Amino acid sequence: MAFSLLLVALIIVHLLADFYWQPMSWVNDRNTRHFKAKKLYFHVLVHGITSAIILTLWEYTFGWQQLSTVLLATAVIMLSHYFIDIAKSYSNKGVVPFLLDQIAHIAVIIALCIYITDNQSLIAYVSALATNPKVLWVVCGYLIILSPSAVFIRMMLERLTANFSSEGSLALAGQSIGMIERVLMLSFILLDQFAGLGFLLAAKSVFRFGDLSASKDKKLTEYVMLGTLLSVSVTLFIGLGVNYLIR
Template sequence: MSFTLLLIALFLAHLVADFYLQPMSWVNERNSQHFRATKLYLHVLTHGIVSFIILALWEFNYGWSELARVVYATLLIMLSHFLIDLAKSYSNKGVIPFLLDQLAHSIVLVMLAVWLTDYDEFYALIWQKLIAIDTLFVICAYILVLNPSSVFIRMMLEKITQGFATSGSIPAAGHSIGLLERGLMLSFILMGEYAGVGFLLAAKSIFRFGDLKASEEKQLTEYVMLGTLLSVSVTLLIGMSTVYLVKLF
């Protein structure tokens, strides 16, 4: 309980300091001036203050009441945040650097939470939650509905439609829409919210209706319907199989 509580508190502190207490002007200055940006140091100081408050409250309520540990942990957060954000300022500012940046911060917070709490609780949590068989089933399900399903659906469409291809679309837009669509549908199925699947399909139909109505190509309508039905069928099969296996084991 203490590990989970501390980790959530540190993560909330990180989100507040990183996304609510950091104006965009600070980010722009860091990206342009790098280690010479005064706002980078101010941002790191903000993280230090917020983290120190969280760590002090936790340490003197649930920890060993050692101020030195609070100071060490705060300094580690500040130093790691400075190095990670400085490295990010030299990147291409895309989605991948952003995700890697947040992942690096999260790893630091997890390591600090493990150090400040009971190691046994952390390892028990990892074993019970992350390595549990139902968790592995769910992970496999999400992996299956993404790229493997995309390959299967594309092969089926090419076989049925004999190479028919849409024109005037954003490159890879259909693939990205399919990934999001199947990911959302699988989430609804695993939560038992089948109404959400219906809502998602209805929303997609509304957006697609205008395009299909305006199009004079019957092939395009059939192509879209085939793709949607194949996507839904594959996701339903994977989702319902996962729910069955989780209950079985």
């Protein structure tokens, strides 16, 4: 309980300091001036002060009441946040750098919580998950329905709809929608929530009905139907197979 309490408290503080208490002007200053940005130091200081408050409350309630632990953990959070944000400021500001930035911050927080609480049970739990065949089969299922399935569906569509052009649509939009769709469908299948699967397909049909009914191109309708049916078939096959292997 003590580990979970410290972890969730520090994550909440991180989210508040990173997304609610950081004005956009601070972000722009960091992205343009990098390590020379004064606002970056203000941002790091906000993280340090709020984290120190949480760490102090935890240490003197559940810990060994050692001020040195609070100071060390606060210093690690501030220094790691500074260097991670500096690295991000030199990136292309896309989705991947954003995700890597947040993963790095959370990883530091988790490592600190393990160190402060001396929680060896968490390490044992993670190790057990990493060597659990059921967990690995689920991971394998999600990996298959993403890139490999996208390649298979694209090849099948190219074979079945030769010379058809999807001109006018956003680049990679169909592939991205398909991946998200298959992730949701596989999640519903693994949770035995087939009603959710039906709702997802119905919702997609409603959104696409206007486009297809307004289109005079029969090929577009056939293309969308083929893509949807292939996506559903592949995901059902993979999902039912994973369900069989983990039960």
